[in-house]
Amino acid sequence: MDKRPIGIFDSGLGGLTVLKEIRKALPTEDIVYLGDTARVPYGTRSKKTIEKFSLQCAYFLAGKGVKCIVVACNTASSNAIDLIRREIKLPIFDVVSSSIEAIKKNKKGARVGVAATSATINTHVHKILAKKLGINIVMEKACPLFVPLAENGENDGEIAQLVSDKYLKELRGKIDVLVLGCTHYPVLEKAITKSVGSNVFLVNPAIKLAEMLRRYLVDNGLQNPKGGKVDYFVTDISGSFAETAKVFLGKNIDKNVTKTVLG
Amino acid sequence: MDKRPIGIFDSGLGGLTVLKEIRKALPTEDIVYLGDTARVPYGTRSKKTIEKFSLQCAYFLAGKGVKCIVVACNTASSNAIDLIRREIKLPIFDVVSSSIEAIKKNKKGARVGVAATSATINTHVHKILAKKLGINIVMEKACPLFVPLAENGENDGEIAQLVSDKYLKELRGKIDVLVLGCTHYPVLEKAITKSVGSNVFLVNPAIKLAEMLRRYLVDNGLQNPKGGKVDYFVTDISGSFAETAKVFLGKNIDKNVTKTVLG
Numbered sequence: 073m074d075k076r077p078i079g080i081f082d083s084g085l086g087g088l089t090v091l092k093e094i095r096k097a098l099p100t101e102d103i104v105y106l107g108d109t110a111r112v113p114y115g116t117r118s119k120k121t122i123e124k125f126s127l128q129c130a131y132f133l134a135g136k137g138v139k140c141i142v143v144a145c146n147t148a149s150s151n152a153i154d155l156i157r158r159e160i161k162l163p164i165f166d167v168v169s170s171s172i173e174a175i176k177k178n179k180k181g182a183r184v185g186v187a188a189t190s191a192t193i194n195t196h197v198h199k200i201l202a203k204k205l206g207i208n209i210v211m212e213k214a215c216p217l218f219v220p221l222a223e224n225g226e227n228d229g230e231i232a233q234l235v236s237d238k239y240l241k242e243l244r245g246k247i248d249v250l251v252l253g254c255t256h257y258p259v260l261e262k263a264i265t266k267s268v269g270s271n272v273f274l275v276n277p278a279i280k281l282a283e284m285l286r287r288y289l290v291d292n293g294l295q296n297p298k299g300g301k302v303d304y305f306v307t308d309i310s311g312s313f314a315e316t317a318k319v320f321l322g323k324n325i326d327k328n329v330t331k332t333v334l335g
Numbered sequence: 336m337d338k339r340p341i342g343i344f345d346s347g348l349g350g351l352t353v354l355k356e357i358r359k360a361l362p363t364e365d366i367v368y369l370g371d372t373a374r375v376p377y378g379t380r381s382k383k384t385i386e387k388f389s390l391q392c393a394y395f396l397a398g399k400g401v402k403c404i405v406v407a408c409n410t411a412s413s414n415a416i417d418l419i420r421r422e423i424k425l426p427i428f429d430v431v432s433s434s435i436e437a438i439k440k441n442k443k444g445a446r447v448g449v450a451a452t453s454a455t456i457n458t459h460v461h462k463i464l465a466k467k468l469g470i471n472i473v474m475e476k477a478c479p480l481f482v483p484l485a486e487n488g489e490n491d492g493e494i495a496q497l498v499s500d501k502y503l504k505e506l507r508g509k510i511d512v513l514v515l516g517c518t519h520y521p522v523l524e525k526a527i528t529k530s531v532g533s534n535v536f537l538v539n540p541a542i543k544l545a546e547m548l549r550r551y552l553v554d555n556g557l558q559n560p561k562g563g564k565v566d567y568f569v570t571d572i573s574g575s576f577a578e579t580a581k582v583f584l585g586k587n588i589d590k591n592v593t594k595t596v597l598g
Contacts, residue, residue, distance in 0.1 A: 116486070121373050234493060
């Protein structure tokens with residue numbers, strides 16, 4: 073038994089989609105969530121800057137006495153995970169590893185595509201990791217406008233569809249599986265499905281991550297059977313904060329949101 | 336005569352549209368440009384965070400020994416100008432003041448609208464300043480997706496038009512003048528004109544700012560007759576940097592771009 077909270081960080085509020093899955097799988101765990109809302113998005117920045125910001129987030133969570141850290145941002149996972157693992161002496165879970173774990177199960181020969189931010193696609197990390205397992209990622213597609221669309225509540229409707237078609241229509245008929253390689257993308261699922269075709273299986277890495285985390289805590293006797301509290305920290309609270317949080321969490325964010333000095 | 340450079344800062348690269356106008360009006364001045372590309376955009380952040388980032392940018396330019404500072408970001412001008420003027424003992428020019436100066440000339444009774452970021456619109460600064468001059472700003476419209484569109488080169492075509500129509504079509508027939516209250520918006524001019532109607536006069540505050548700055552330097556004998564060099568500083572250099580810079584500057588950015596430690 074380990075009563076310490078689980079730490080989760082994301083570049084902003086997209087990581088709340090990961091928090092949601094972890095809450096479902098582990099309802100009695102305490103959680104500390106950090107969203108770097110003062111510096112979101114990470115997906116258009118350089119590797120060095122993503123490393124710097126991500127490490128600051130990880131240090132923050134370590135300071136909160138967490139038992140493990142979940143890197144809920146694909147851009148941070150792709151660009152900063154080696155640095156974080158080197159610097160932080162805690163178990164680290166990340167959404168890229170879990171997406172690879174998720175596609176492992178696909179029937180042999182499935183054609184896999186990845187949709188993600190520019191910074192994630194530039195690392196080709198999904199392709200590299202999948203190749204080691206004999207899985208062929210046949211298409212990688214940067215979708216730079218998906219994050220602003222989701223952050224502005226434009227996750228449905230004509231604009232979302234037009235942007236989604238622009239990025240992903242060319243994948244139609246060419247893939248069987250599509251990894252949603254950004255925590256913002258699950259809220260655009262409807263538009264994405266229309267673009268790539270309803271026969272394509274969409275992988276949300278958060279679900280597999282929650283499963284891996286649960287197994288780890290159980291296997292190591294690190295569960296907290298009596299918690300369930302979430303503390304939300306952000307580096308900035310703008311006027312549209314509550315609204316945006318609701319897009320990703322599917323409900324109003326608890327009142328206990330604290331602005332950190334970070335960022 | 337004053338050989339010190341002119342300092343210009345923006346949240347990112349949108350301010351290059353302001354630099355372009357200053358270069359046209361004052362071709363023999365040296366310029367130091369700072370783009371806070373590690374933390375762009377400012378337009379969705381809180382006033383406190385915008386103040387903090389903007390002041391850091393102003394300090395940076397002061398450190399470069401500039402003779403004046405141009406706040407080329409409307410969001411910074413709207414949210415942080417009082418703080419900057421209080422803290423920085425240099426002449427400060429800003430795009431909000433110049434936009435008010437620009438609409439002063441409009442024939443009496445013209446119906447003026449403002450399109451800007453959420454953070455700018457939330458301050459209602461254009462409305463407040465215009466009212467003092469007896470000018471009535473009849474509509475204010477936040478256009479949160481315009482910055483990501485422009486930053487991703489989506490300044491023309493179907494997506495830009497759809498987004499522009501969503502924000503601005505309701506202004507059609509109701510305004511005679513529209514202030515482009517964000518440095519990114521001039522590159523979306525075509526789509527904006529289609530939305531509001533070609534009879535609406537679009538105000539680019541950068542043109543008036545360059546004129547005000549030129550007059551100030553001439554009146555005070557502070558011109559540099561023999562310069563013309565531009566030093567570009569940014570807080571991050573991502574893969575798409577050169578491409579994005581070209582969208583705003585209309586030409587390839589000089590090779591002399593330096594990454595600062597700021598941000």
